[in-house]
Amino acid sequence: xxxxxxxxxxxxxxxxxxxxxxxxxxxxxxxxxxxxxxxxxxxxxxxxxxxxxxxxxxxxxxxxxxxxxxxxxxxxxxxxxxxxxxxxxxxxxxxxxxxxxxxxxxxxxxxxxxxxxxxxxxxxxxxxxxxxxxxxxxxxxxxxxxxxxxxxxxxxxxxxxxxxxxxxxxxxxxxxxxxxxxxxxxxxxxxxxxxxxxxxxxxxxxxxxxxxxxxxxxxxxxxxxxxxxxxxxxxxxxxxxx
Amino acid sequence: xxxxxxxxxxxxxxxxxxxxxxxxxxxxxxxxxxxxxxxxxxxxxxxxxxxxxxxxxxxxxxxxxxxxxxxxxxxxxxxxxxxxxxxxxxxxxxxxxxxxxxxxxxxxxxxxxxxxxxxxxxxxxxxxxxxxxxxxxxxxxxxxxxxxxxxxxxxxxxxxxxxxxxxxxxxxxxxxxxxxxxxxxxxxxxxxxxxxxxxxxxxxxxxxxxxxxxxxxxxxxxxxxxxxxxxxxxxxxxxxxxxxxxxxxxxxxxxxxxxxxxxxxxxxxxxxxxxxxxxxxxxxxxxxxxxxxxxxxxxxxxxxxxxxxxxxxxxxxxxxxxxxxxxxxxxxxxxxxxxxxxxxxxxxxxxxxxxxxxxxxxxxxxxxxxxxxxxxxxxxxxxxxxxxxxxxxxxxxxxxxxxxxxxxxxxxxxxxxxxxxxxxxxxxxxx
Numbered sequence: 001x002x003x004x005x006x007x008x009x010x011x012x013x014x015x016x017x018x019x020x021x022x023x024x025x026x027x028x029x030x031x032x033x034x035x036x037x038x039x040x041x042x043x044x045x046x047x048x049x050x051x052x053x054x055x056x057x058x059x060x061x062x063x064x065x066x067x068x069x070x071x072x073x074x075x076x077x078x079x080x081x082x083x084x085x086x087x088x089x090x091x092x093x094x095x096x097x098x099x100x101x102x103x104x105x106x107x108x109x110x111x112x113x114x115x116x117x118x119x120x121x122x123x124x125x126x127x128x129x130x131x132x133x134x135x136x137x138x139x140x141x142x143x144x145x146x147x148x149x150x151x152x153x154x155x156x157x158x159x160x161x162x163x164x165x166x167x168x169x170x171x172x173x174x175x176x177x178x179x180x181x182x183x184x185x186x187x188x189x190x191x192x193x194x195x196x197x198x199x200x201x202x203x204x205x206x207x208x209x210x211x212x213x214x215x216x217x218x219x220x221x222x223x224x225x226x227x228x229x230x231x232x233x234x235x236x237x238x239x240x241x242x
Numbered sequence: 243x244x245x246x247x248x249x250x251x252x253x254x255x256x257x258x259x260x261x262x263x264x265x266x267x268x269x270x271x272x273x274x275x276x277x278x279x280x281x282x283x284x285x286x287x288x289x290x291x292x293x294x295x296x297x298x299x300x301x302x303x304x305x306x307x308x309x310x311x312x313x314x315x316x317x318x319x320x321x322x323x324x325x326x327x328x329x330x331x332x333x334x335x336x337x338x339x340x341x342x343x344x345x346x347x348x349x350x351x352x353x354x355x356x357x358x359x360x361x362x363x364x365x366x367x368x369x370x371x372x373x374x375x376x377x378x379x380x381x382x383x384x385x386x387x388x389x390x391x392x393x394x395x396x397x398x399x400x401x402x403x404x405x406x407x408x409x410x411x412x413x414x415x416x417x418x419x420x421x422x423x424x425x426x427x428x429x430x431x432x433x434x435x436x437x438x439x440x441x442x443x444x445x446x447x448x449x450x451x452x453x454x455x456x457x458x459x460x461x462x463x464x465x466x467x468x469x470x471x472x473x474x475x476x477x478x479x480x481x482x483x484x485x486x487x488x489x490x491x492x493x494x495x496x497x498x499x500x501x502x503x504x505x506x507x508x509x510x511x512x513x514x515x516x517x518x519x520x521x522x523x524x525x526x527x528x529x530x531x532x533x534x535x536x537x538x539x540x541x542x543x544x545x546x547x548x549x550x551x552x553x554x555x556x557x558x559x560x561x562x563x564x565x566x567x568x569x570x571x572x573x574x575x576x577x578x579x580x581x582x583x584x585x586x587x588x589x590x591x592x593x594x595x596x597x598x599x600x601x602x603x604x605x606x607x608x609x610x611x612x613x614x615x616x617x618x619x620x621x622x623x624x625x626x627x628x629x630x631x632x633x634x635x636x637x638x639x640x641x642x643x644x645x646x647x648x649x650x651x652x653x654x655x656x657x658x659x660x661x662x663x664x665x666x667x668x669x670x671x672x673x
Contacts, residue, residue, distance in 0.1 A: 059516045219489075
C-alpha cells in the first residue's frame, strides 16, 4: 500500500479506461478515426488475455502446486506420513509427464497422465450424468403430475411431446415431388418439420433472450461503475474552468 | 561317359553307352501299345481313328503367332489337316472365351479437374460423384437447387464463422457508401442502446418505470432457506464465475452473502474457475469492511471441474451448498454430484443466461430454490432490508429492452417497405 495513493481509485480509473477501449470496437467503422478505435480495442483484448494468462499461472502455483504438492510433500516428510508422500509424488510425476505432451517425440510419456485424467473424468461425469440427470429427470417427469391441474398437464404434455417429436422430424430429410402415398407422407413430414422448426426458433429465441439480458446486465453494471467516475471528473474540470 | 571297368557292376553293363560312332536314336514315344496287351476296358475307349499315326513330339520350329485380325482368325479355325491333326470344333462357351480384337475406344468426355485441396490438378479423381447425383427414383433430381438467396445466407454464415474477434470482414462488392451506411446503422443502434441504458443511471434521474421487484416462488424459497440457517451452520458457497460476468453475478453474490453473514453462518468459499476466488474476494471485501467479525474462509480454486466436486464434498464441512453460477454447466455439475435429500442440499443464484438450462434441476427438486439475475438480486436485498439498493439498473434494463424492441420492429417495417439497404445481396434479391 503506497501512502497517499488510493489504489481503489486507480483501479476504477484503469477499469473505466479499459471499458471504453472495449466499447471503441463499435466506433471502428468510423472513417478517419476508425483504425485508432480498433487499436484501442485490440489493446484492451491483449491486456485481458495477457493478464488472464498471468493470473492463471499465479493461481496454478499458489492454489494448486504449492499447497497440494510441495507443502504436502514437505509436511508428509516431516510427519513420516508415507501415504501423503506417495500421493504428492504421484501427482507431481503425473503432472511432469503431462508436460512431455508438448514434445512430439516424447509425447507418449504423457499418455499415462492423459489416461488417468480421462478415466477419472469420464467415471465421475458418467456416473453423475446417469444418476444426477438421467435418472433424476426421468423420475421428475414421472412424478410431474402430482402438483398440477389436469389442464396444465394436458397442455404441457401435448406441447412438450409435440415439440420434441417435431423438432426431431425437422432434422429429417425427405424427397419431395413424389406421387401417391409416398407423396402424401412426404407432405406430412414436411408439415411437421415446419412445426418443429417453429419450436426450434422459440427455444433459440428464449436462449438468445437470456444471453441478451445477461449481456445488458453486465453493460449496465459497467456503466454504473464508470458513470460516477466520469461525472466526478467532469465536475472537477468544470470547477477548474471556473 | 567313362568307360566301363572291371569294377562295373553286372546290372550296369546293360546300360552302358553304345560304342563310339553310334548315335542315339531319337526318343519316340511308343504309342499306341499292342492291342493284345491292353485291358478290356481300355480297348472300348480306343480311338477309332486308326489312320492317326503315332503322336510326334512338338517340332522344334514353333508356328508363327496368329495375326490379330479377323481373316487370320478364320484361317486358323479352318486350318487344313496337317501332320495328321484335325481342327477341332470348339464349343460355343469356349468360342466366347477366344481373345477378341479390341476396337479403338470412343473418345471419352473430358473428366473434371480438381481445383482445390490435396487432389488439386488431378483429373477424374472422383468418377462416382456424377453418378451419385443421379436419383434412384423416377424423375426426381437429388441435385440441390441453390438459389442466390441461399448462397447469400451461406456466405453470411461463413463470414460469421470465419470472423475473428478483432478482424471485421467486409463483404465483397460493397462500395464505400454502402460500408459507411452499414457502419452508421451499427453506430445508431449502439447510441440508442447506450442512451437508453445510461439515462436512468444519472443521479437524480429516477424514472420509476419499474416498481420494487418481488421474489418469485423459487426466489422466495431460497430466501426462506437462508433465513432458516442456524448460527454456526457450515455453508459452502461456490463462486463459479469470473470477472467477465461479475457486474451481473456480484449483485446476486452480495445479496446472498450479506444474508449468510447476518445469519452468522460458517461460510466456506470455493470456485471451480481459476478466476473465481478473486471475484469472491471482491465481494467479501465489500461486505466485511466495518462489520462484526465473521467466520468465512476463501478456500480458493479447486481444479478438476466436475471431478473436483466429490473432493470438495469430502473435505469441506457443509450443511448446504449455494451455487452462484454464470453458466448452466456448473449448476449441472453440482446437481449431479450432490446426493438428493429433503430438504435439498443445493440452492442457486444464476445469471439470466444460465436460467433456461438450470430450470429442469429446479423443477426436479434437485435445486431447492433459485434467484435469477439483477431483478431477483434487488428483490432479495429489498426483502432482506439490510441494504437498500436502487432500482435504477432495472429501469436501465427495461428502457434498453424497450429501445431494442422498437429498433427491431422499426427495422422490420423499413425492410418490408423499402426492401433493405442497397447492398449487393439486396440488389440480387430485387432482380
